Amino acid sequence: EVQLVESGGGLVQPGGSLRLSCAASGFTVSSNYMSWVRQAPGKGLEWVSVIYSSDNKFYADSVRGRFTVSRDDSRSILFLQMNSLRPEDTAVYYCTREVTGDDAFDIWGRGTVVTVSS
Amino acid sequence: DIVMTQSPATLSVSPGGRATLSCRASQNVDRYLAWYQQKPGQAPKLLIYYASTRAAGVPARFSGSGSGTEFTLTISSLQSEDFAVYFCQQYTVWWTFGQGTKVEI
Numbered sequence: 001e002v003q004l005v006e007s008g009g010g011l012v013q014p015g016g017s018l019r020l021s022c023a024a025s026g027f028t029v030s031s032n033y034m035s036w037v038r039q040a041p042g043k044g045l046e047w048v049s050v051i052y053s054s055d056n057k058f059y060a061d062s063v064r065g066r067f068t069v070s071r072d073d074s075r076s077i078l079f080l081q082m083n084s085l086r087p088e089d090t091a092v093y094y095c096t097r098e099v100t101g102d103d104a105f106d107i108w109g110r111g112t113v114v115t116v117s118s
Numbered sequence: 119d120i121v122m123t124q125s126p127a128t129l130s131v132s133p134g135g136r137a138t139l140s141c142r143a144s145q146n147v148d149r150y151l152a153w154y155q156q157k158p159g160q161a162p163k164l165l166i167y168y169a170s171t172r173a174a175g176v177p178a179r180f181s182g183s184g185s186g187t188e189f190t191l192t193i194s195s196l197q198s199e200d201f202a203v204y205f206c207q208q209y210t211v212w213w214t215f216g217q218g219t220k221v222e223i
Contacts, residue, residue, distance in 0.1 A: 035213070045154075045162065045205055047213035058212070094161055103209040104152035104167035106174075111161055 002026035002107055004078075004095050009112030016085050016116070022078040022095035022109055030073040033098040035105065036080050038091035038114075048093070049080065063089075085116045120144050120208050124216035131221060137193040139219045141206035146186050150210040153182055153191045156218075157202045165204075166191065196221070 008020040020036075022029075036048040049059045049069040057069050068081040078095050092113050096105035121144040131137045141151065149169040154162035164173040166182035169189060179194040193200055201223060206216040 037213075044217045045207070045215040047215075060212075099164075099167055099173075102167050103150065103213070104164055104173075104207065105154075105162075106164045106167075108161035108163070 004097065004107055004109035006093065006095055006109040006112040009093065009114045011115045011117065012085055013118050014086060014116055017081070017083045018085065018114060020080040020082065020093055020095075020112055020114070022080075024076045024078065024097075027076075027097070028073070029071050029076045029078050032100070033103070034069075034071070034078050035096045035098065036069065036078075037094045037096055037105070037108075038089075039094070039111075040088075040091040043091075046091075051078070082114070085114075087116050090114060090116050120147060120211055120214050122206055122208055122214055122216035124204075124206055124219050126219060127217070128220045128222060130223065131196050132223065133196055133198060135196050137196055137200075137221055139191040139193075139204055139206075139221070141184075141189040141191070141216050143187045143189075143208050147208040147210040149185045150208060151182075151184065151189050152207045152209065153180075154205045154207065155200075155202045156205065162205060193221070 006022045035050040051069045066084045070079045092111040094111045095109045097107040099106045123142045125140045151169045153166040156162040170182045203218045203220045
């Protein structure tokens, strides 16, 4: 079965760090374009970061310089290292896979909750 | 950034009825437009991509249309499981989402 499972969320103080993981099954992350998308409580969806199969990486302005996306090809796991966290980073974080040949997101994980609060 | 504006914010429809949801882009996105359905406590689910292509396993009662800056998602005969929030997303320049339309009874 093709699926994504996120982990690593939790409560962290402002200025702190967290590393999110996203384990893929049924496909390999290295062969696909993978993104992180977040959803603040009661709000809409915001794209955060993408990593291409070429290993090129891009970020939303709101997280550039603080967040880093990476992957472990041998274990087919996607990561999001989040530093200098702010209260406005509080959200459910989803990892997603892009449709092959298109850029919509066809597979989503169930999400992991990140809360930034003192 | 390309801003996506959805209307209405809330749509009240009877089971078996027809729902028409609108999405407008602040600039031309060609046909690079997707629709997602999200139920409470769940991740979004892809319904439509490239403006009108149904994703795998999506019932035929869901259809998408439009190009450029104006798009529509139509649900032809609402089933109980269709009551949810629907988001549009452009992917011409990075990715941005609309604020959502809640379809309720």
